[in-house]
Amino acid sequence: xxxxxxxxxxxxxxxxxxxxxxxxxxxxxxxxxxxxxxxxxxxxxxxxxxxxxxxxxxxxxxxxxxxxxxxxxxxxxxxxxxxxxxxxxxxxxxxxxxxxxxxxxxxxxxxxxxxxxxxxxxxxxxxxxxxxxxxxxxxxxxxxxxxxxxxxxxxxxxxxxxxxxxxxxxxxxxxxxxxxxxxxxxxxxxxxxxxxxxxxxxxxxxxxxxxxxxxxxxxxxxxxxxxxxxxxxxxxxxxxxxxxxxx
Amino acid sequence: xxxxxxxxxxxxxxxxxxxxxxxxxxxxxxxxxxxxxxxxxxxxxxxxxxxxxxxxxxxxxxxxxxxxxxxxxxxxxxxxxxxxxxxxxxxxxxxxxxxxxxxxxxxxxxxxxxxxxxxxxxxxxxxxxxxxxxxxxxxxxxxxxxxxxxxxxxxxxxxxxxxxxxxxxxxxxxxxxxxxxxxxxxxxxxxxxxxxxxxxxxxxxxxxxxxxxxxxxxxxxxxxxxxxxxxxxxxxxxxxxxxxxxxxxxxxxxxxxxxxxxxxxxxxxxxxxxxxxxxxxxxxxxxxxxxxxxxxxxxxxxxx
Numbered sequence: 166x167x168x169x170x171x172x173x174x175x176x177x178x179x180x181x182x183x184x185x186x187x188x189x190x191x192x193x194x195x196x197x198x199x200x201x202x203x204x205x206x207x208x209x210x211x212x213x214x215x216x217x218x219x220x221x222x223x224x225x226x227x228x229x230x231x232x233x234x235x236x237x238x239x240x241x242x243x244x245x246x247x248x249x250x251x252x253x254x255x256x257x258x259x260x261x262x263x264x265x266x267x268x269x270x271x272x273x274x275x276x277x278x279x280x281x282x283x284x285x286x287x288x289x290x291x292x293x294x295x296x297x298x299x300x301x302x303x304x305x306x307x308x309x310x311x312x313x314x315x316x317x318x319x320x321x322x323x324x325x326x327x328x329x330x331x332x333x334x335x336x337x338x339x340x341x342x343x344x345x346x347x348x349x350x351x352x353x354x355x356x357x358x359x360x361x362x363x364x365x366x367x368x369x370x371x372x373x374x375x376x377x378x379x380x381x382x383x384x385x386x387x388x389x390x391x392x393x394x395x396x397x398x399x400x401x402x403x404x405x406x407x408x409x410x411x412x
Numbered sequence: 413x414x415x416x417x418x419x420x421x422x423x424x425x426x427x428x429x430x431x432x433x434x435x436x437x438x439x440x441x442x443x444x445x446x447x448x449x450x451x452x453x454x455x456x457x458x459x460x461x462x463x464x465x466x467x468x469x470x471x472x473x474x475x476x477x478x479x480x481x482x483x484x485x486x487x488x489x490x491x492x493x494x495x496x497x498x499x500x501x502x503x504x505x506x507x508x509x510x511x512x513x514x515x516x517x518x519x520x521x522x523x524x525x526x527x528x529x530x531x532x533x534x535x536x537x538x539x540x541x542x543x544x545x546x547x548x549x550x551x552x553x554x555x556x557x558x559x560x561x562x563x564x565x566x567x568x569x570x571x572x573x574x575x576x577x578x579x580x581x582x583x584x585x586x587x588x589x590x591x592x593x594x595x596x597x598x599x600x601x602x603x604x605x606x607x608x609x610x611x612x613x614x615x616x617x618x619x620x621x622x623x624x625x626x627x628x629x630x631x632x633x634x635x636x637x638x639x640x641x642x643x644x645x646x647x648x649x650x651x652x653x654x655x656x657x658x659x660x661x662x663x664x665x666x667x668x669x670x671x672x673x674x675x676x677x678x679x680x681x682x683x684x685x686x687x688x689x690x691x692x693x694x695x696x697x698x699x700x701x702x703x704x705x706x707x708x709x710x711x712x713x714x715x716x
Contacts, residue, residue, distance in 0.1 A: 175502070250498070412465075
């Protein structure tokens with residue numbers, strides 16, 4: 166298991182495209198939106214500077230993006246190249262594969278958040294003032310939820326073309342209703358209600374509480390939402406991945 | 413001891429019945445070949461044996477265990493080289509072998525395998541950068557990292573040049589000499605004849621014959637073949653009337669004579685030539701092969 170986790174990390178850090186999309190792109194989006202001063206056209210009611218609001222949202226967005234986009238596409242590659250089939254005839258079970266892959270990606274998510282936090286502190290003056298000790302738990306839950314999305318998509322899609330509609334719909338929907346770039350309060354009540362039970366806004370909110378101590382009244386609800394998505398997602402992903410991809 | 417027992421195995425994909433009641437047994441230490449054309453059902457049979465596909469019916473025992481009921485009990489003891497094995501593209505061969513070794517309780521030292529399979533020069537290269545022969549040797553090394561009792565190879569030399577194929581066969585011969593039980597599928601007759609102790613000929617999802625290659629060739633009474641060209645056309649019925657020749661055929665400039673007594677037929681042919689106004693050239697005598705057996709059993713060529 167340890168060897169496989171290290172292997173996944175090694176593969177990630179040798180893949181320049183993955184590093185660009187997972188680490189550099191979210192940082193770039195954060196800096197561009199910060200310096201464009203987007204907050205001037207949006208309303209805020211969460212008691213935070215827009216930069217801090219965006220920083221926590223982008224962290225959540227980056228974790229989502231890693232799970233849904235890079236994981237599903239890399240696993241489709243593994244499937245097409247016969248890597249999963251080769252592993253399936255070894256003693257490594259589908260569950261063992263997913264556990265090791267998730268652990269490695271959790272480590273990547275920690276690095277993602279650390280990079281973004283460093284940029285926020287150095288370049289835009291963000292100062293974490295919340296319960297930072299909760300951050301690893303939030304990152305763990307959030308990355309596990311979105312990795313499950315990636316595992317399910319990769320199990321269904323035979324190639325990139327088949328995966329693209331799934332990743333686009335899920336990614337765009339979660340991004341729009343995710344409390345990432347603007348507060349959900351800007352949206353109609355129905356969309357707010359939908360957004361609140363989606364994992365993206367739960368992760369954004371939990372991130373904001375952990376980093377900046379705001380929206381504390383929603384923190385437990387956000388954790389429950391994330392836990393529910395995690396449990397359902399893990400059951401579904403394990404079953405579908407083993408049946409449709411790992412063979 | 414029987415390492416593999418397959419009984420009345422069936423598998424369909426929709427309306428297509430790919431495997432129609434296949435049965436065979438593989439003894440410990442033997443090299444057993446599944447020989448047949450593409451689409452004969454060889455890969456489906458092997459994938460059911462490997463636990464990758466669930467059979468519709470029939471039973472499979474590998475090392476006395478039902479692989480579909482207890483896959484983990486079997487997978488640690490068998491080595492598998494798939495027809496299209498893939499490996500993580502950002503890892504070197506050395507790293508890949510270390511990774512595969514970590515899946516097993518006991519594994520051979522990586523450097524030993526690299527040396528044994530002549531991979532030292534490319535040990536720090538990536539799988540996708542290897543030549544066909546190097547790839548197949550690596551696939552074999554990764555399948556043998558845990559010293560399995562049984563090795564399953566699906567079309568191991570497909571796409572290899574003759575030299576690489578010969579080198580691969582040499583390795584298989586060494587493994588056989590070490591006592592490893594090997595099950596391989598192939599559509600190369602030469603491979604089956606050279607490497608396999610026993611061969612099951614598969615066609616259209618069924619096993620049509622199962623025996624030692626030489627026994628298959630001799631027991632079916634398949635003839636040897638005398639092949640030649642002649643400076644002047646010959647009437648094939650005239651050739652057929654010669655003693656020892658059972659069938660004569662003409663294909664443009666080449667004449668094929670089938671015979672069960674090649675010495676007699678050759679003597680008679682040369683005697684006949686003395687009286688004939690034409691000259692025979694490019695004369696050769698070929699022993700019957702598994703191709704002839706396949707043709708006789710199925711009515712079509714392996715290459716069709």
